[in-house]
Amino acid sequence: DVKVTQSSRYLVKRTGEKVFLECVQDMDHENMFWYRQDPGLGLRLIYFSYDVKMKEKGDIPEGYSVSREKKERFSLILESASTNQTSMYLCASSFSYNEQFFGPGTRLTVL
Amino acid sequence: QKEVEQNSGPLSVPEGAIASLNCTYSDRGSQSFFWYRQYSGKSPELIMSIYSNGDKEDGRFTAQLNKASQYVSLLIRDSQPSDSATYLCAVNPLRNKLTFGTGTQLKVEL
Numbered sequence: 001d002v003k004v005t006q007s008s009r010y011l012v013k014r015t016g017e018k019v020f021l022e023c024v025q026d027m028d029h030e031n032m033f034w035y036r037q038d039p040g041l042g043l044r045l046i047y048f049s050y051d052v053k054m055k056e057k058g059d060i061p062e063g064y065s066v067s068r069e070k071k072e073r074f075s076l077i078l079e080s081a082s083t084n085q086t087s088m089y090l091c092a093s094s095f096s097y098n099e100q101f102f103g104p105g106t107r108l109t110v111l
Numbered sequence: 112q113k114e115v116e117q118n119s120g121p122l123s124v125p126e127g128a129i130a131s132l133n134c135t136y137s138d139r140g141s142q143s144f145f146w147y148r149q150y151s152g153k154s155p156e157l158i159m160s161i162y163s164n165g166d167k168e169d170g171r172f173t174a175q176l177n178k179a180s181q182y183v184s185l186l187i188r189d190s191q192p193s194d195s196a197t198y199l200c201a202v203n204p205l206r207n208k209l210t211f212g213t214g215t216q217l218k219v220e221l
Contacts, residue, residue, distance in 0.1 A: 045208065090155070100157075
């Protein structure tokens with residue numbers, strides 16, 4: 001079974017803090033994704049990566065950056081957290097054009 | 112026009128009935144289609160994938176694809192209360208990315 005893990009299930013941070021969310025997959029997938037999910041807005045793609053050190057912006061990259069130094073690990077960074085970044089963050093991975101597998105999610109609250 | 116459209120629901124069906132969930136998409140070049148189930152507070156879980164026109168069955172689930180009509184559906188037979196969840200349709204129109212619909216909430220009533 002594909003396993004995608006995320007570093008935290010719940011996280012509470014203060015406005016202005018730098019926040020790191022980490023995602024690890026164990027299936028040697030080439031593609032990894034970061035989404036946020038908000039009620040009524042569905043899943044929105046923040047960034048994705050199709051290879052080590054490669055990244056592309058998704059639909060809502062503003063306020064976020066990413067890092068992929070190893071194939072199995074994809075990190076999302078909030079440089080200066082703001083209250084409007086309170087959300088559920090979901091990491092996913094996939095092989096080529098195939099289905100994506102999601103991690104359990106991190107519910108981030110920014111106070 | 113949204114790229115992937117789903118009725119948000121809620122769709123209510125009695126236990127044991129067939130639930131029919133629908134999805135339309137705008138990009139005719141789309142090649143891969145997926146259905147995910149998401150329970151409240153949990154992450155999406157893949158339940159079906161379909162790549163060619165027609166029906167694909169897996170247990171109580173049947174996915175149907177009609178590329179000419181740009182339409183994909185999910186049928187759930189013998190619906191159970193445990194099927195109550197939000198169902199997300201996802202379409203692969205470009206490279207390795209998926210475009211998701213906003214989901215249909217299904218409620219299976221006793």
